[in-house]
Amino acid sequence: MINAGIVGASGYTGGELMRLLLNHPNVNIEAATSRRLAGEAVSDTHKHLRGFIDLKFEDLDPEEIKERCDVVFVAVPHGTAMNIVPELIDNDVKVIDLSADYRLKTDIFEQVYGMEHADPRDAVFGLVELHPEIKDQSFIANPGCYPTGATLSAAPLADAGLLNMAIFDSKSGITGAGINPTPASHYPNMAENVQAYKLTTHRHRAEIFQELNRLDANLTNVSFTPHVVPSIRGILTTAHLFVNDDLSVEDVRGIYSEFYKNKPFVRVLDDIPSLGAVRGSNFCDIGFEVDANNGRIVVISAIDNLVKGASGQAIQNMNVMCGLDETTGIWTPATSP
Amino acid sequence: MINAGIVGASGYTGGELMRLLLNHPNVNIEAATSRRLAGEAVSDTHKHLRGFIDLKFEDLDPEEIKERCDVVFVAVPHGTAMNIVPELIDNDVKVIDLSADYRLKTDIFEQVYGMEHADPRDAVFGLVELHPEIKDQSFIANPGCYPTGATLSAAPLADAGLLNMAIFDSKSGITGAGINPTPASHYPNMAENVQAYKLTTHRHRAEIFQELNRLDANLTNVSFTPHVVPSIRGILTTAHLFVNDDLSVEDVRGIYSEFYKNKPFVRVLDDIPSLGAVRGSNFCDIGFEVDANNGRIVVISAIDNLVKGASGQAIQNMNVMCGLDETTGIWTPATSP
Amino acid sequence: MINAGIVGASGYTGGELMRLLLNHPNVNIEAATSRRLAGEAVSDTHKHLRGFIDLKFEDLDPEEIKERCDVVFVAVPHGTAMNIVPELIDNDVKVIDLSADYRLKTDIFEQVYGMEHADPRDAVFGLVELHPEIKDQSFIANPGCYPTGATLSAAPLADAGLLNMAIFDSKSGITGAGINPTPASHYPNMAENVQAYKLTTHRHRAEIFQELNRLDANLTNVSFTPHVVPSIRGILTTAHLFVNDDLSVEDVRGIYSEFYKNKPFVRVLDDIPSLGAVRGSNFCDIGFEVDANNGRIVVISAIDNLVKGASGQAIQNMNVMCGLDETTGIWTPATSP
């Protein structure tokens, strides 16, 4: 059994890690830390776990965590993770960081996040479908929620050198903003509404750009506009992709199917994905149409932001890092409707 | 392995049976019938099951089903089940009927549903927490969604002979009305609304009454008023229970805890249940307050109408009927938030 | 023109007062106070009023308000109003207090709210349909949102001396909890949920009881259980009313129709009310069914909690106090769907 620890377990990604790990045949949840809630029962915060988990939140230092855990998931805010991760990393302890701290090259991180990096180290970007090298790593930077759905929607065309320009228009459920109430998450503001924000400046654009640019160094025009919609979970990304070639529906289907063969969590569909079919699951559903008149391909990807966009993907990374089948413990269908 | 068949698999309870059975270690889904969709892939209707199930809907007669299946779940409308069940029943085939046809004593059924019963046979009411005799049965009438939450909320007091009068005010998600669009399920009508209906005449009252009256033959004043609320899943029942004795909080807690000890799917809480903590799971959460001034105890129960209120409970019944632990394959926490 | 002032104008009831008063032919909005937002444009907070109102929030003392205003709406929290109202009251200034401070008899207030009353004065309870004496008053206590819908649902039977016991089970939109984000109003908690709270101890029970008991001094068994549902606005109250006589549908219809004739904002319907038909309007829709077997009448009332349950009713009070037709400026249909 793998002894797993979760650093910063009081939020949504922490709760979701535990919900999923409870079903994992090879994992024992050994520790859940929270400075603020230390001493309180985990299931007082994550009430759906009552009867499943007897742990109390603990306030542990990295040394203690390392002693007790084989794998550590770091689920603290960006800027905090970089002060914890260095002490955790060890040949025998595997670390998956769900924060933004190690996803970008250090200089880009410092520019985008406006802060000096306390631990300027490179990490492999944990998008399993694009990074086979994960299997040899002991430290992984788990991707952001928006970058997961956006990158997967465009990667096959970028990889084929066919992509000229990409505009990602994403619609997210509000859990992406966290467990703490804010004006944006206030029901009278969120219900019956769509709220666009950071129309041109969202930090996740840098992750999407980095990944697509890695696949095609000539691709420079990548833009991203996020919205929140009245949904608890899920991100639907509408990728308006402009290509430098005439592509038929069959061409596009061929490119995507080939690119994602043997990627069990990406389903390339004949119809248009929607959030219901991925809710609670680790899938990324992809569908598309070709707009030949405008040289545009519209690709839709759907993920659950808390699973494939965060905790499920983190476990997928853990599986690969630990030599398990990547689907172990997370091969469950969505809860739908 | 148990070979399971689902008769009438195109609706929500059919989809939910398959979602749950796919996780069951002892079950193989052998057949899913639908006259209307025969020949179509199951996952074209239940899109969240893409990648998990390769079955096509079939149009099978009872003889064919019996040949291939050890357990059959009947998920057709009331009035239809009674024409299928008799041919299915067999010493070697176990049948769980999710329709209303066998839940009530025949004469009550005929009165409440306004039709003659084609197969006037008694069945055990499949509320596992109240019916230990299920383990010896090969035919079970699975309870209605409202009766499950309402009966569990009041059974301990009825069993103790303390209940004088019960008023159940239930709030249900709209999946209880089925997979077909109707004015009631039309988003502009359902969103931002609460719709009370059948204020005094809902057929499920008879089930609730039958079960509580079985526990206390003196109890006669039982009423039930249902509402739909803007939620996909879930039933929250507010039980206004008038008791013939002064009961303290500790008294009530003692009665409920004792009654539900060793009932793993009923969680008696110190706080007030809500739908999020049971969504997608087979739990019934129960909480309460005592209104000493009015001789009233307010008990709240929360279930997922498609799981504990239908398909999950059906599998719980199957487990007991097959000699498995009742939690097998359905011991998963809610998907929350 | 009537010069109106709003004390505490930054919340939902303040915004709603302005939205409605902007349509009122006899009113000029003269002042909107907020200590916290003094100096900021009203329409920066209430963005839907952009283009309609140029006022800035001001931090005014009662003397300044009195000088500029003929009518003052007090929309501050309970416990605060009692320190402002005394200085506002004046023969020439009419005051409508939307807080809870003056709704209950002083001794009951002190008991229910657990505080000493700074200004133990009696006020007329501003439920226009039940209090014709409002027309001679210069100070009115505007009713609470729940008590408005609950009292109107049961008053005709209480007035007729027919009511033995009343159980009010209310379902409210979340704006009743105010403009500030809280865990209860956090979208992931509120959406797809129903949250019961204060099952037996909500303070509004005292208001409902006071009003019904005034109509029938023998009525003592009155209980109230509130819930929030996923809706921005609206309160649907399910009144389980036990009567001491056999009443037919026609009897009940006759009693309600007679009681509410010449009450333009109460619509007694042949079908079951729902929130959509009153959204944004000052109506209280009422429908019912008779449950003869249990001696129960189930009455449903639907109001918009911010309009008939707060700001619209306050303007209705103002109209009556000022000798205007009670419908002036608020005779508009709901925004539906």
Add this chain to the structure above:
Amino acid sequence: MINAGIVGASGYTGGELMRLLLNHPNVNIEAATSRRLAGEAVSDTHKHLRGFIDLKFEDLDPEEIKERCDVVFVAVPHGTAMNIVPELIDNDVKVIDLSADYRLKTDIFEQVYGMEHADPRDAVFGLVELHPEIKDQSFIANPGCYPTGATLSAAPLADAGLLNMAIFDSKSGITGAGINPTPASHYPNMAENVQAYKLTTHRHRAEIFQELNRLDANLTNVSFTPHVVPSIRGILTTAHLFVNDDLSVEDVRGIYSEFYKNKPFVRVLDDIPSLGAVRGSNFCDIGFEVDANNGRIVVISAIDNLVKGASGQAIQNMNVMCGLDETTGIWTPATSP
């Protein structure tokens, strides 16, 4: 007084026309037709109008309508309007057609809608902000809901000759799909979801293109992708506009403010619009950000699809056609929250 008739009054736009016209000081609603519901009370369908309107639906032929009405709103499906409009048009009767039949040049209409046009006549496109010539017309084609929000978001840049390419990504409330229940409007499908559809082929693209191309004949690359979101009302359009010049925030603000000065229903904001601030009102709110790196300007427009996107705009057209101030009867703030 203007006597107004509504042909096809049983749907959402019919109901909304009546809700708004009831507040119009110069209009009397003289007739509401529906073949299917002839003889039934209008308020049995539009329940929020109970107490406001005593009309019954009638099955009238155009001659009868013309005799009784000065202005006729045609709210029937496309393909039907073209068979009614010719008989209605008359020097003394003004006609506003809310269907798609007369919005496009005839040849484009026939191509886009795949049908022959029974009445190939040109009409003025009723987007008041762009068509001052409306004031002399007696027949107007009222714009589609999506084209209203999309066109207004981009018109100032097109008019200035600065627009190279436009991608409209729109998010609509589900009332745009009508009053009849469908799988798309089924609450379990719509709630907690975002559904993209007709990714590249929606017919409204042709309207948007026609209007923008009229302003700038060189503009050819215009694409449009619609989505439905869990909202009853509203369309939020995210316009990704690529410009052929470096434009600062001040430049863009200047262009929009100048273009929309004296257009009372367009509010150019400093922040990002959202649906709540326009709900139930005739406003189009516009905000934007400049993405200098990508030569992109992201403009957000928010409208209520049933008001500015349909019935409110139709009344705005009527006002202009009848020589009234364009705001008459529809100058009301949104119902928010």
